[in-house]
Amino acid sequence: MNDKRSAQDPFVAMVTATARVDLRLSDFQPRSMLVTPVHDVPRPRFPAIDYHNHLDALEPADVLRVMDECGIERVVNITMRTGEAALATIAKFHKVAADRFATYGWMDWSDLREPGFIRRTVDRLEKLVERGACGLKLWKDLGTSVRDDDGKLLRIDDERLAPLFDKAGELGVPIMFHIADPDAFFQPIDNHNERYEELAAHPEWSFYASHFSKAELLAQRDRVFARHPKTVFVGAHVAEHPEDLAYVSQLLDANPNLYLDIGARCAELGRQPYTARQFFLRYADRILFGTDLIPEVEMYRLHFRFLETTDEYFEYPSHASRQGRWNIYGLFLPDEVLRRVYRENARKLLSR
Numbered sequence: 061m062n063d064k065r066s067a068q069d070p071f072v073a074m075v076t077a078t079a080r081v082d083l084r085l086s087d088f089q090p091r092s093m094l095v096t097p098v099h100d101v102p103r104p105r106f107p108a109i110d111y112h113n114h115l116d117a118l119e120p121a122d123v124l125r126v127m128d129e130c131g132i133e134r135v136v137n138i139t140m141r142t143g144e145a146a147l148a149t150i151a152k153f154h155k156v157a158a159d160r161f162a163t164y165g166w167m168d169w170s171d172l173r174e175p176g177f178i179r180r181t182v183d184r185l186e187k188l189v190e191r192g193a194c195g196l197k198l199w200k201d202l203g204t205s206v207r208d209d210d211g212k213l214l215r216i217d218d219e220r221l222a223p224l225f226d227k228a229g230e231l232g233v234p235i236m237f238h239i240a241d242p243d244a245f246f247q248p249i250d251n252h253n254e255r256y257e258e259l260a261a262h263p264e265w266s267f268y269a270s271h272f273s274k275a276e277l278l279a280q281r282d283r284v285f286a287r288h289p290k291t292v293f294v295g296a297h298v299a300e301h302p303e304d305l306a307y308v309s310q311l312l313d314a315n316p317n318l319y320l321d322i323g324a325r326c327a328e329l330g331r332q333p334y335t336a337r338q339f340f341l342r343y344a345d346r347i348l349f350g351t352d353l354i355p356e357v358e359m360y361r362l363h364f365r366f367l368e369t370t371d372e373y374f375e376y377p378s379h380a381s382r383q384g385r386w387n388i389y390g391l392f393l394p395d396e397v398l399r400r401v402y403r404e405n406a407r408k409l410l411s412r
């Protein structure tokens with residue numbers, strides 16, 4: 061084909077032509093020309109519990125209006141406050157509608173370097189639970205910035221934290237881990253990065269060249285799941301690895317005490333709909349509906365469309381800066397899966 065005649069052939073010329081154009085990436089807003097069915101899903105098939113949200117800045121009555129409009133039975137507020145402020149937040153929501161809200165506590169590292177930290181942490185957990193908290197969340201500051209009194213990064217599987225996880229098991233409340241981030245956040249912010257625009261908007265979200273690699277952070281966390289079989293753990297954001305559902309499947313198989321939420325990861329799941337659908341069918345008892353986005357009617361409805369319909373190539377729910385230039389495909393999950401994912405799995409964890 062590389063002789064002179066074929067190079068002059070109009071067909072060859074057409075299929076080998078490429079363009080180098082200058083168009084600002086932020087100005088490039090293509091619209092899909094596909095004509096495919098659109099199913100609006102105003103309310104979920106079963107009353108849903110949003111197991112991953114952050115409501116600290118919101119008024120309960122405003123959230124309730126959205127919840128009522130789109131069939132959300134309950135929202136779990138993961139408070140980012142600690143101490144008295146956390147207890148006040150629990151009270152603020154529970155006072156308005158104790159059966160519509162639940163609250164996760166937030167790990168307090170403020171006095172880590174003072175003697176007796178673990179004992180105090182265990183006491184704090186007990187107090188949070190006594191006041192109505194339904195779990196405790198540990199965030200990605202653990203493993204990336206929390207340092208002990210030697211100035212060393214605290215490991216997620218540090219043995220000194222073991223009494224906290226044991227206490228959660230004893231009290232019957234789960235520990236939620238969000239200790240890493242999307243794989244792209246651990247890659248250079250360059251032209252190969254699938255979340256380039258998101259990271260350009262939030263360069264501080266990048267963990268590129270952080271001390272522990274993502275694989276190491278996950279390995280530390282996974283050792284904690286195995287070390288505390290009597291404690292229930294929730295792996296936020298599809299256990300932080302929706303990019304590799306085979307990995308998450310192995311993790312679920314190895315640790316019956318592990319659940320996960322799908323918060324803010326519809327795009328990873330919805331870009332691999334065949335694999336994701338199989339994953340939901342197989343682990344229907346372990347997956348929790350959660351959004352991690354400001355409660356808004358359209359946001360919830362996009363989730364219902366994703367989980368329930370056969371719609372193709374549509375917008376994923378996201379924050380304003382978007383995650384990446386992609387669209388998603390519906391999973392058309394069967395009723396028995398939807399019932400568990402929307403509601404029953406969360407109820408099991410909330411009633412412990």
Ligand SMILES: [Zn+2]
Pocket residue numbers: 112113114138323352
């Ligand atoms: Zn969150």
